[in-house]
Amino acid sequence: MSIVITAFERSPDGGKGLARDTRVRWALEETAQPYDVRPVSFQAMKEDAHLALHPFGQIPTYEDGDLALFETGAIVLHVAEHHAGLLPDDACGRARAIAWMFAALNTVEPPILDLTIARLVEGDRAWSRERLPLVEDRIRYRLRQLSAHLGDADWLDGAFSAGDLMMVSVLLRLRASGLLDEFPNLAAYVARGEARPAYRRAFAAQQALNSGRPG
Amino acid sequence: MSIVITAFERSPDGGKGLARDTRVRWALEETAQPYDVRPVSFQAMKEDAHLALHPFGQIPTYEDGDLALFETGAIVLHVAEHHAGLLPDDACGRARAIAWMFAALNTVEPPILDLTIARLVEGDRAWSRERLPLVEDRIRYRLRQLSAHLGDADWLDGAFSAGDLMMVSVLLRLRASGLLDEFPNLAAYVARGEARPAYRRAFAAQQALNSGRPG
Structure with missing residues (x-):
């Protein structure tokens, strides 16, 4: 399994699905892509290691081989462009x-x-x-x-x-x-x-x- | 000339360049694509003909042959994907x-x-x-x-x-x-x-x- 995304270690909504990692998970499920999740604490989100992945200190991020991405919209679009199921052919x-x-x-x-x-x-x-x-x-x-x-x-x-x-x-x-x-x-x-x-x-x-x- | 975009007939900012058609114009200029502009009045923006192009009654829109697009981000991305100058090769x-x-x-x-x-x-x-x-x-x-x-x-x-x-x-x-x-x-x-x-x-x-x- 090579795709790794980040998510809140504890989501502010307590698991109601409103944190943005749910959007990325949904895209990966629609396109049948297996993935791992690395939970990130609020403290770690503001530290250099995470800021190197996400300049605005948020989740989710997306890593797959050489590619590291941030911004949910960009991640979902990337998944949709590379795997069938989320964009029409025409x-x-x-x-x-x-x-x-x-x-x-x-x-x-x-x-x-x-x-x-x-x-x-x-x-x-x-x-x-x-x-x-x-x-x-x-x-x-x-x-x-x-x-x-x-x-x-x-x-x-x-x-x-x-x-x-x-x-x-x-x-x-x-x-x-x-x-x-x-x-x-x-x-x-x-x-x-x-x-x-x-x-x-x-x-x-x-x-x-x-x-x-x-x- | 086949690309047609819409813009405010009179921009609320009086031409300071903050209306979103400027973003699309900039993308078309960076990629050396000629385009025509169809000015739209505030009245016309709320009428069916324009809403068929833009469900949220805004500008800009983008038309090129069979394709009609709305949302500045989508238009700029479309231009960037189809013409060199705005996205790296790798x-x-x-x-x-x-x-x-x-x-x-x-x-x-x-x-x-x-x-x-x-x-x-x-x-x-x-x-x-x-x-x-x-x-x-x-x-x-x-x-x-x-x-x-x-x-x-x-x-x-x-x-x-x-x-x-x-x-x-x-x-x-x-x-x-x-x-x-x-x-x-x-x-x-x-x-x-x-x-x-x-x-x-x-x-x-x-x-x-x-x-x-x-x-």
């Missing part, structure tokens, strides 16, 4: 699937990250409750557009792709907020993603690590 | 350049977008001034890591790549804030990007459109 479909990866990460995820910050980092501020509806409305704006695009289709553009993997992963962050349930076709879309055997294996593996059982 | 270097594209868009840009929102969208709120330092400190945290990685190198990983194009473009959004000047090697890095002939052509073209002169 050139136009492939480019559009990659466009949905970027849309998930650069258009849909930023307002969702803002909600996490508003709740967890700024939740104790006097103005926090007053600001929250503004943050939520920016998320709704994007969800409305995404919902209109998806319509009654199963996936964003034809068959399941790396674009769906990333979009479902990003939307999963919203589950606790209830915002996803305002858009039934998006809630069903996320449920379809979670029902995939590859996702279930990825989820179980990260959960096992976080509950201290062998992965 | 497989590992190529993957790392793409990792820097994702790092720019998903790790460095989100806190910078948050500053734009804090200033332009929430700037009139009673708590706006109290929150601003929190937003700025989240940007500083990422700039400090990026500055440490860059050191005294010219570019992020060897020769100039699509990763640098995207990172410089993201950092340019900070100019007015003064935050960039707290990290002299990053300010110099951005200046190196702006000095590239391809960037200067891209900047001049978007400026000409926004000042009503022919591009």
Whole structure:
């Protein structure tokens, strides 16, 4: 086994699957690539050895022979480019699937990250409750557009792709907020993603690590 | 000439080059690809014809024969994959350049977008001034890591790549804030990007459109 990824030694979410290693695990499961996991402590993430792998001191990283990569999007794209299962064969479909990866990460995820910050980092501020509806409305704006695009289709553009993997992963962050349930076709879309055997294996593996059982 | 991109009919920044079409123009200039621009009004961006091209009603889009793409990151990556000039030839270097594209868009840009929102969208709120330092400190945290990685190198990983194009473009959004000047090697890095002939052509073209002169 030659692929090694890093993950939180103890994920802040306690194993709910929201840490970004789940996205990489899912891609590796969809493409049937075996991999090893090296857990990293919060302390070790800020030390030179890990910063040499990941300049921003985060997880996951990806190592395979001579290649060391950081950034979940880049890792998932690399896996998708080198193993069948996550990108269509035709050139136009492939480019559009990659466009949905970027849309998930650069258009849909930023307002969702803002909600996490508003709740967890700024939740104790006097103005926090007053600001929250503004943050939520920016998320709704994007969800409305995404919902209109998806319509009654199963996936964003034809068959399941790396674009769906990333979009479902990003939307999963919203589950606790209830915002996803305002858009039934998006809630069903996320449920379809979670029902995939590859996702279930990825989820179980990260959960096992976080509950201290062998992965 | 077969490549057509969209841009704001009138950019909100009045031609300072911060609209995302500048990033695509820069990629097309670095790879010596001729292109046409179709300006889109704010009204037209929300109508069905444009939403069919861009589900989130933004610019830029990219059309070339049968292919229609949205999301700046995906467009720049597509251009970089199909024309020499923006990605190294060796497989590992190529993957790392793409990792820097994702790092720019998903790790460095989100806190910078948050500053734009804090200033332009929430700037009139009673708590706006109290929150601003929190937003700025989240940007500083990422700039400090990026500055440490860059050191005294010219570019992020060897020769100039699509990763640098995207990172410089993201950092340019900070100019007015003064935050960039707290990290002299990053300010110099951005200046190196702006000095590239391809960037200067891209900047001049978007400026000409926004000042009503022919591009």
